[in-house]
Amino acid sequence: MTNRRNFLSGAGAITGALAAASVSKVAMAALPEPVLQTKPDTMPPLVPSGGRPYNPVVTLNGWTLPWRMNNGVKEFHLVAEPVVREMAPGFKANLWGYNGQSPGPTIEVVEGDRVRIFVTNKLPEHTSVHWHGQRLPNGMDGVSGLTQPPIRPGKTFVYEFVARRPGTFMYHPHADEMTQMAMGMMGFWVTHPKAEHPLIEKVDRDFVFLLNAYDVEPGSATPKIMTMLDFNLWSWNSRIFPGIDSLNVRLGDKVRIRIGNLTMTNHPMHLHGHEFLVTGTDGGPTPKSTRHYEVTTDVAVGQMRQIEFLADEEGDWAFHCHKSHHTMNAMGHDVPTLIGLDHKDVVKQITNLVPDYMVMGERGMADMGEMEMPIPDNTARMMTGEGPFGSVEMGGMFSVVKVRKNQKPGDYSNPGWFRHPKGTVAYEFDGSPPETARRRDAGAAAMPAQNMPAKNIEVQVRKPGSGHAGH
Numbered sequence: 001m002t003n004r005r006n007f008l009s010g011a012g013a014i015t016g017a018l019a020a021a022s023v024s025k026v027a028m029a030a031l032p033e034p035v036l037q038t039k040p041d042t043m044p045p046l047v048p049s050g051g052r053p054y055n056p057v058v059t060l061n062g063w064t065l066p067w068r069m070n071n072g073v074k075e076f077h078l079v080a081e082p083v084v085r086e087m088a089p090g091f092k093a094n095l096w097g098y099n100g101q102s103p104g105p106t107i108e109v110v111e112g113d114r115v116r117i118f119v120t121n122k123l124p125e126h127t128s129v130h131w132h133g134q135r136l137p138n139g140m141d142g143v144s145g146l147t148q149p150p151i152r153p154g155k156t157f158v159y160e161f162v163a164r165r166p167g168t169f170m171y172h173p174h175a176d177e178m179t180q181m182a183m184g185m186m187g188f189w190v191t192h193p194k195a196e197h198p199l200i201e202k203v204d205r206d207f208v209f210l211l212n213a214y215d216v217e218p219g220s221a222t223p224k225i226m227t228m229l230d231f232n233l234w235s236w237n238s239r240i241f242p243g244i245d246s247l248n249v250r251l252g253d254k255v256r257i258r259i260g261n262l263t264m265t266n267h268p269m270h271l272h273g274h275e276f277l278v279t280g281t282d283g284g285p286t287p288k289s290t291r292h293y294e295v296t297t298d299v300a301v302g303q304m305r306q307i308e309f310l311a312d313e314e315g316d317w318a319f320h321c322h323k324s325h326h327t328m329n330a331m332g333h334d335v336p337t338l339i340g341l342d343h344k345d346v347v348k349q350i351t352n353l354v355p356d357y358m359v360m361g362e363r364g365m366a367d368m369g370e371m372e373m374p375i376p377d378n379t380a381r382m383m384t385g386e387g388p389f390g391s392v393e394m395g396g397m398f399s400v401v402k403v404r405k406n407q408k409p410g411d412y413s414n415p416g417w418f419r420h421p422k423g424t425v426a427y428e429f430d431g432s433p434p435e436t437a438r439r440r441d442a443g444a445a446a447m448p449a450q451n452m453p454a455k456n457i458e459v460q461v462r463k464p465g466s467g468h469a470g471h
């Protein structure tokens with residue numbers, strides 16, 4: 001009875017928002033009822049009702065898995081299964097995940113908690129779960145074939161260990177990983193400190209998300225799993241901008257953002273308007289002597305980073321991966337650069353053959369964001385997002401940290417666009433610019449060249465070009 005009540009009240013914080021339609025519970029004897037969530041909304045933090053108290057995290061476009069207490073053990077139930085994930089409004093992908101979503105729900109526990117996780121496999125092939133970064137008995141490490149037999153379809157396995165050290169972790173399969181991670185199987189794990197910790201500060205907002213990537217051909221809905229580098233959808237928690245929620249904070253809030261990378265390339269994460277400290281990795285809190293202020297930090301493959309900053313500048317601050325190809329959606333790469341080319345005559349000839357043909361990027365790629373291009377159904381637009389001053393020309397791994405003075409205490413709903421104080425927005429100069437003075441000599445160089453080409457050469461930069469293996 002007590003267990004049941006704890007489980008239900010643990011879920012209580014989100015049941016209001018998880019209305020009957022989006023939650024289904026399947027009774028399974030002796031197992032905690034699996035809680036499912038099918039909406040991509042950012043759910044409010046799941047305030048713990050039992051066990052040691054902690055300050056819960058916010059999973060961007062995701063949620064935290066409720067648990068039940070069973071004789072002092074925190075019990076969770078993960079269900080590995082095919083899911084439909086809305087990656088952006090109007091764009092749905094057939095992925096694999098846990099409990100109705102990709103990524104799966106965040107698991108939050110406290111240092112010293114004994115944790116029991118039931119994993120039911122509803123996939124068409126075997127799986128396992130590896131608890132990335134945890135200290136645990138070797139047989140609980142989830143490496144299929146090495147530390148356990150695989151979990152066959154229809155079977156449930158039990159993992160049990162003590163969450164020994166506080167920090168930022170993740171979980172993912174260690175069985176047919178290439179397929180299962182390319183299909184979206186992963187989730188976040190946070191172990192909160194059991195008491196005040198000299199290296200873990202209290203924060204007002206604690207956001208978590210995973211970096212992931214998919215290769216979904218325009219018009220289709222299922223990722224290609226053989227892709228290694230040339231992904232076309234770069235996502236946070238299987239969402240792409242403008243489908244990623246903003247990170248809403250109050251002016252003066254201490255903010256922590258925890259990021260894990262389960263793609264196959266690194267992501268330099270860049271925050272505008274503030275400097276942050278890297279306060280933790282998957283190895284735990286970083287020693288204070290190693291911390292220095294940055295505005296970009298690289299999150300390499302398989303790594304986790306937690307960054308912290310004081311939100312002391314009001315505004316709508318961009319927060320994104322700094323690889324410019326990772327802030328684009330559904331992009332074909334075998335496209336020559338046409339900037340500066342006049343191709344009116346070419347177009348006339350091609351439109352005789354292909355009536356819908358349209359030339360891309362004569363003035364750069366920005367017109368792509370403005371033009372209503374005919375695209376196949378279920379294709380994410382290459383770059384989208386309508387800001388207060390026009391198209392943002394971004395997609396993929398991009399969102400906005402909204403810092404507001406007048407947000408009511410406890411209210412972290414989206415405050416809308418920032419109202420810039422008068423005279424603080426860049427504006428058009430309406431005089432006439434002076435003639436630019438240019439150097440007439442050989443140009444800037446350490447020394448004159450010994451041999452000059454017979455004739456001056458002028459080249460066109462070809463980018464994005466072919467042979468695109470580098471990102």
Ligand SMILES: [Cu+2]
Nearest residue numbers: 267321323326
């Ligand atoms: Cu990136």
